[in-house]
Amino acid sequence: MKSFHKVVFKPDSQSTDEYMVIVNGEEYKKWIKGDKTIPLADVVDSFDVFHTGQGAQGIMGRPSKQQLETVFDTSKDVDVVTHILERGQLQTASQKEAYSTTNDAKQGQNTTSKGSGAGFGGR
Template sequence: MVKNVAKVVYKPDSQSTDEFIAVVNPEEFKKWKDGDSSIPLASVVDSFEIFHSGQGSQGLLGRPSKQQLETVFGTSKDVDVMTIVLQKGREQAGEGFSGGTFSSAKGSMLDTRGKGLTGIRG
């Protein structure tokens, strides 16, 4: 099964190179962002993983520490952090992904082993 994905990028400060990224279903995200509260967050996001780059859109993506999340978002709870990223972030439709799709049968194109990611660029 091939599905469309987009990334939502949240920068806590316009001068900062820090970016927090969530992977979303673009159609569900648009409906959710437009105020459709009947859509569960689990349908909007690809996973509850938040990725971080300290080098802007050109940097490698890794997982932020709980301390980073607490400092930036005031919480490290995944649902709360994800909600803030989705509410305050901006969507970048498929720009950073190979064709904007990936196959769930082959697994996600995102490396979640904590080594950083090279597959997503803005």
């Protein structure tokens, strides 16, 4: 399994909502200790903010601008990312290398049945 670092921010200790940013762990540790000379672009993997409403084991999705406005009073990515970095907690997470779907029942819906190929499709 691959591992990566993320900074997780919970707006409320009783909530299962979590907002997170994927970070470079070493650069983040220096940045949070006060080395603000490190550009944010080096601290974060990207300025994408992820959200899960199911705690640490939930599927990460992207929050809407409305969710960001409600929680952070802004939807500007730099401001939201900075807020998460300053108030969140660094965590190490692992990513499964295998691909899985969220709905295996629909897995084969785009396959074409070719039959035996011995004739023209039948009735």
